[in-house]
Amino acid sequence: MLKILRKIMMTGSVTQNYTENHLAPRARGEIAADGPCTECGACFRVCPTGALRLIEKEVSVDHCACIFCGRCVEVCQSGALRQTGNINLAELSGQLEQAGQSLKKRIMRTLGRSLAIRHLDVGSCNACEWELNALSNPLYDLQQYGLDFVASPRHADLLMVTGVVTRNLKQALLMTYEATPSPKLVMAVGACAASGRTYGTSYAIQGRVDEYIPVDIYVPGCPPRPQTLLYALSLVMDRIR
Amino acid sequence: MIKNYTVSAKNLRAAANACYSKSKHGLLAMFANDERQIHGKFAIYCLFDGRNPEEMLSVKALVDDQEAPEYPSLTPIIPAAAWFEREIHDLFGLTALENKDLRPLVLHENWPQGLYPMRKDFAVEAVVPEAHKDFPLAHAHGEGVFEVPVGPIHAGIIEPGHFRFSQAGETTFRLDAKLFFTHRGIEKIVEGQTIEQALFSAERICGACSVSHALSFCQTVESISKAIVPERANVIRVIVAELERLYNHIGDVGNLCAGLGFSVGTSHGARLKEHLMRLNDAVTGNRFLRGMIIPGGVRYDLSGGLIEEIYKTLKRTESDFREVVGLLEENDQFLDRVNTTGILPFQAAKELGVVGVAARASGVDYDLRRDKPYSGYAWITCNVPFYRSGDVAARLWVRVDETLESIRIVRQMLERIVLTQTDLAVEIPPLEPYKAGIGWSESARGGNIHWLMTGKDNTIYRYFVRSASYANWPALPVAVPGNIIPDFPLINKSFELCYACLDR
Numbered sequence: 001m002l003k004i005l006r007k008i009m010m011t012g013s014v015t016q017n018y019t020e021n022h023l024a025p026r027a028r029g030e031i032a033a034d035g036p037c038t039e040c041g042a043c044f045r046v047c048p049t050g051a052l053r054l055i056e057k058e059v060s061v062d063h064c065a066c067i068f069c070g071r072c073v074e075v076c077q078s079g080a081l082r083q084t085g086n087i088n089l090a091e092l093s094g095q096l097e098q099a100g101q102s103l104k105k106r107i108m109r110t111l112g113r114s115l116a117i118r119h120l121d122v123g124s125c126n127a128c129e130w131e132l133n134a135l136s137n138p139l140y141d142l143q144q145y146g147l148d149f150v151a152s153p154r155h156a157d158l159l160m161v162t163g164v165v166t167r168n169l170k171q172a173l174l175m176t177y178e179a180t181p182s183p184k185l186v187m188a189v190g191a192c193a194a195s196g197r198t199y200g201t202s203y204a205i206q207g208r209v210d211e212y213i214p215v216d217i218y219v220p221g222c223p224p225r226p227q228t229l230l231y232a233l234s235l236v237m238d239r240i241r
Numbered sequence: 242m243i244k245n246y247t248v249s250a251k252n253l254r255a256a257a258n259a260c261y262s263k264s265k266h267g268l269l270a271m272f273a274n275d276e277r278q279i280h281g282k283f284a285i286y287c288l289f290d291g292r293n294p295e296e297m298l299s300v301k302a303l304v305d306d307q308e309a310p311e312y313p314s315l316t317p318i319i320p321a322a323a324w325f326e327r328e329i330h331d332l333f334g335l336t337a338l339e340n341k342d343l344r345p346l347v348l349h350e351n352w353p354q355g356l357y358p359m360r361k362d363f364a365v366e367a368v369v370p371e372a373h374k375d376f377p378l379a380h381a382h383g384e385g386v387f388e389v390p391v392g393p394i395h396a397g398i399i400e401p402g403h404f405r406f407s408q409a410g411e412t413t414f415r416l417d418a419k420l421f422f423t424h425r426g427i428e429k430i431v432e433g434q435t436i437e438q439a440l441f442s443a444e445r446i447c448g449a450c451s452v453s454h455a456l457s458f459c460q461t462v463e464s465i466s467k468a469i470v471p472e473r474a475n476v477i478r479v480i481v482a483e484l485e486r487l488y489n490h491i492g493d494v495g496n497l498c499a500g501l502g503f504s505v506g507t508s509h510g511a512r513l514k515e516h517l518m519r520l521n522d523a524v525t526g527n528r529f530l531r532g533m534i535i536p537g538g539v540r541y542d543l544s545g546g547l548i549e550e551i552y553k554t555l556k557r558t559e560s561d562f563r564e565v566v567g568l569l570e571e572n573d574q575f576l577d578r579v580n581t582t583g584i585l586p587f588q589a590a591k592e593l594g595v596v597g598v599a600a601r602a603s604g605v606d607y608d609l610r611r612d613k614p615y616s617g618y619a620w621i622t623c624n625v626p627f628y629r630s631g632d633v634a635a636r637l638w639v640r641v642d643e644t645l646e647s648i649r650i651v652r653q654m655l656e657r658i659v660l661t662q663t664d665l666a667v668e669i670p671p672l673e674p675y676k677a678g679i680g681w682s683e684s685a686r687g688g689n690i691h692w693l694m695t696g697k698d699n700t701i702y703r704y705f706v707r708s709a710s711y712a713n714w715p716a717l718p719v720a721v722p723g724n725i726i727p728d729f730p731l732i733n734k735s736f737e738l739c740y741a742c743l744d745r
Contacts (some may be wrong), residue, residue, distance in 0.1 A: 127448025202426030
């Protein structure tokens with residue numbers, strides 16, 4: 001017992017502010033397409049998920065489909081594409097964006113400043129799960145923001161859905177959504193849930209999450225880093241102006 | 242070196258039995274391949290490991306579906322074949338005669354009868370109607386016996402799987418699992434893709450085994466093309482493979498504490514793991530070490546500053562981890578929960594072909610890094626810890642010992658890396674069609690065996706993945722009965738089976 005107490009005291013508090021962004025130089029964040037493009041098409045050919053498009057002579061990157069492999073930047077000869085350290089990526093949509101401020105306020109009034117989260121795996125590779133788990137570790141300490149993971153969808157305000165929708169989990173997705181009381185929010189976590197294109201198409205994959213239930217926030221990443229998830233959560237909580 | 246034997250379907254059992262008796266660790270993998278486009282027949286492949294390190298035995302049985310889509314079951318002589326045969330039955334519609342349990346495994350009740358998705362004449366984009374069949378699970382009857390269904394959606398942040406416990410009071414006496422919920426059909430998707438495209442899917446079979454799967458995949462390609470991976474690349478491959486083992490093992494030691502409510506251990510484990518994940522990010526640009534391993538070598542170099550950072554992080558982690566383990570070793574309440582809980586007997590581990598930590602905790606002294614060295618593992622002595630008790634405690638102590646051994650291996654490799662100045666990768670030449678290769682690597686959970694056959698124009702004809710979790714899942718229903726149901730999470734965590742690896 002004394003040894004346990006000693007270890008706890010020697011370790012001290014390790015919790016960090018997530019906005020302190022100590023990103024490693026090699027870390028692959030948002031891809032900026034702001035350089036001169038020669039339309040050589042090399043980046044399209046190497047992109048495994050088809051996340052790149054040429055719109056009016058400019059490359060546009062669909063970050064929801066991007067798996068952040070960085071191959072496009074490697075093959076780009078003209079310098080049109082560039083790796084940035086920005087990992088604060090998340091897109092609001094659906095009821096949160098369209099309905100404007102009044103509904104947003106109403107939702108937040110109902111949910112208050114605390115949010116109960118339920119995780120739902122509909123065909124993930126386990127990487128997103130580990131990053132969701134990491135949110136509860138002492139360094140990120142999710143609970144300090146008034147957020148916590150709950151054991152049942154019946155206790156939840158927000159569903160964090162990971163993975164491509166597989167044939168064998170479609171029913172679980174629909175039933176879990178049904179079991180979550182309204183008002184409810186859905187976050188599509190990671191490239192699989194947000195785009196459904198990570199692996200391609202097969203007899204076992206049935207697409208992305210918003211083909212089955214309405215999604216309010218899309219979080220890019222393969223998997224999204226814990227900081228990205230915290231950023232997305234705070235966006236939901238309207239904590240970032 | 243792979244020794245190939247081709248037999249007719251009716252001689253499969255005799256041929257497999259001969260190889261089985263000659264092999265060190267029994268049946269590694271068994272799968273079917275639709276080779277009707279090549280020679281008009283289906284093929285059943287059985288892979289065994291040979292006695293000496295380089296040797297692999299591959300038995301190929303030809304099944305003519307026009308005559309009869311069936312072959313003699315291996316399960317009566319090799320229990321490890323049971324799930325493989327169920328999978329072949331589901332995906333190829335080939336029946337293992339005399340296998341009494343050919344219940345569906347991969348395809349659930351929503352899949353229509355008589356459609357076999359892995360056959361070549363099944364188009365990958367085919368629209369399959371929703372069926373409403375039964376999905377029979379093993380259960381028990383009797384006075385006072387009741388069932389506890391759990392899942393597929395669990396209370397924590399874990400992957401989906403359905404468990405059916407048959408209970409007499411608090412004691413579980415039968416367990417059956419319905420798995421393959423996250424089955425994505427990756428093996429079908431990569432058919433027809435180029436090696437470069439397929440690498441991304443192989444790396445994403447499982448998050449926590451990304452390096453191991455990428456490594457096994459690349460080794461299949463390298464063995465087919467006979468490409469020689471440069472020395473420096475092999476050193477870096479070993480380093481990232483060990484970094485993967487480290488963050489997994491340390492995280493798993495912490496998670497095991499969560500299985501019995503010892504939150505101090507959980508917190509420390511999660512803290513140490515987070516520091517290692519950040520190191521991963523620094524080394525490869527991805528917290529799961531993705532994007533480092535490519536066919537022919539590695540993508541990024543390790544140089545001065547990074548090497549220093551790895552040394553520093555490992556030093557801090559080692560002393561910190563030893564202290565955390567000290568908290569467990571001297572804690573009687575903790576030991577009371579883990580000792581003699583969830584025993585997997587040696588015989589069961591051996592016959593079911595269990596691999597990795599679970600095998601080494603049950604007295605099976607087997608580790609691919611030492612017994613079938615790949616990459617740079619041939620250059621080092623790899624001490625393989627093993628225990629005989631087969632309980633939760635043994636699996637925990639194997640992980641603890643392996644963590645410290647991993648740190649030692651990384652240090653050895655860091656010393657070597659400064660001495661090797663070679664390229665980071667070699668070009669893979671165009672691959673000859675219809676050639677097969679095997680790749681293997683020891684992940685944190687055990688051996689991941691990949692088999693790949695090339696098609697025309699540098700594409701993939703068939704890809705099969707036998708993950709460590711595939712070999713270990715059938716052992717869980719052996720270890721759980723006789724324990725109380727509150728110990729199930731603990732036993733499950735001590736095996737640390739991955740659903741995504743199994744389901745593919």
